[in-house]
Amino acid sequence: MNKTDLLIIGAGAAGISAACAAWDAGCRSIVLTDRLDSPGGILRQCVHEGFGLAEFGAELTGPAYADRLSERLSCTGVLFLPGREVLALTKEKTAVLSGSGGIEQVGFKRLILASGCREKTIGSLPVAGPRPAGIFTAGQAQEMINLCHWDLGSNIVILGSGDLGMILARRFTLEGKRVVSLVEQNKRYGGMARNYRRCIEAYQIPIRYRRTIRELHGMPRLTGVTVENLESGEREKLPCDTLVTAIGLIPERELIRGLEKEEWLSLAGNCKKVHDLADSAAAEGAALGRQIGEQLAKGNTA
Numbered sequence: 001m002n003k004t005d006l007l008i009i010g011a012g013a014a015g016i017s018a019a020c021a022a023w024d025a026g027c028r029s030i031v032l033t034d035r036l037d038s039p040g041g042i043l044r045q046c047v048h049e050g051f052g053l054a055e056f057g058a059e060l061t062g063p064a065y066a067d068r069l070s071e072r073l074s075c076t077g078v079l080f081l082p083g084r085e086v087l088a089l090t091k092e093k094t095a096v097l098s099g100s101g102g103i104e105q106v107g108f109k110r111l112i113l114a115s116g117c118r119e120k121t122i123g124s125l126p127v128a129g130p131r132p133a134g135i136f137t138a139g140q141a142q143e144m145i146n147l148c149h150w151d152l153g154s155n156i157v158i159l160g161s162g163d164l165g166m167i168l169a170r171r172f173t174l175e176g177k178r179v180v181s182l183v184e185q186n187k188r189y190g191g192m193a194r195n196y197r198r199c200i201e202a203y204q205i206p207i208r209y210r211r212t213i214r215e216l217h218g219m220p221r222l223t224g225v226t227v228e229n230l231e232s233g234e235r236e237k238l239p240c241d242t243l244v245t246a247i248g249l250i251p252e253r254e255l256i257r258g259l260e261k262e263e264w265l266s267l268a269g270n271c272k273k274v275h276d277l278a279d280s281a282a283a284e285g286a287a288l289g290r291q292i293g294e295q296l297a298k299g300n301t302a
């Protein structure tokens, strides 16, 4: 079994920043691992600009931000293990990793979980009707368009007007698709004003406020959604072949179920609390990495 002083799970903005800060604080035995083949986490699929004003003093795309963090990482002696899914953690401070080389075990003194978040799906809402093809979460859609260059559909309805919903509405429009409407339960869009200006106003994309989706239609492919006005109760059917749900993110903490009170465990980034800005996930990771790195460098692991 391999052993390390500090194991960090997740090489997104939070995990990389934690690793670099722990190294800078004097800890010399650090393993950073991720199921993906390159560091950066969710940043790799966010091809729009708007990252890094606080951390790098420039508006970068997600991949450019990830590259800057990766450069920092490569200036340290942190051991990065890509392509490894952490399957389980034990109370005896061992992680079980699965990769193309098989199953490995890594023992550690301290652990930072920086595993990001997952998306709420349509299954979490009271929506009637069948579950045809053509329904995606926003993160799935973003990955399939930006990284795989797949064509998801032509007439799109987006449920939720947070940053992710607005950014995707612009992305679909730039791809030549028709965004039929965003559907938002509140009286105002949910994301940042700058994203509303740049994504919605600039491309004149319609938003239906105080509305939600009550029913899906079509089989095997989606043909439309029924939208309900939450004030009047009126319903309208919007024809579409694709529905994208951007209805919220949930911190990803499955791995630590039953271990939450262990003193060797700490959390950073979106698995602790969802951050709107990569800079704030990075800053949280760096602060934690510095603190734990100092303790480990002094030989105090408590």
Ligand SMILES: Cc1cc2nc3c(=O)[nH]c(=O)nc-3n(C[C@H](O)[C@H](O)[C@H](O)COP(=O)(O)OP(=O)(O)OC[C@H]3O[C@@H](n4cnc5c(N)ncnc54)[C@H](O)[C@@H]3O)c2cc1C
Pocket: 009, 010, 011, 012, 013, 014, 015, 033, 034, 035, 036, 040, 041, 042, 043, 046, 049, 050, 051, 052, 084, 085, 086, 087, 114, 115, 116, 117, 139, 142, 163, 164, 167, 252, 255, 268, 269, 270, 271, 274, 275, 276, 277, 278, 279, 281
């Ligand atoms: C669509 C979208 C747009 C955004 N736009 C902006 C923007 O314009 N400006 C801005 O500043 N911020 C933006 N953000 C927010 C910002 O990108 C994130 O808050 C931040 O990057 C999260 O970093 P993280 O390290 O916590 O998580 P992540 O980047 O999600 O990293 C978590 C990593 O953990 C890995 N992992 C999880 N579980 C395991 C496991 N069991 N084994 C191995 N590896 C595992 C994952 O593969 C992933 O690489 C946006 C976010 C999204 C989703």
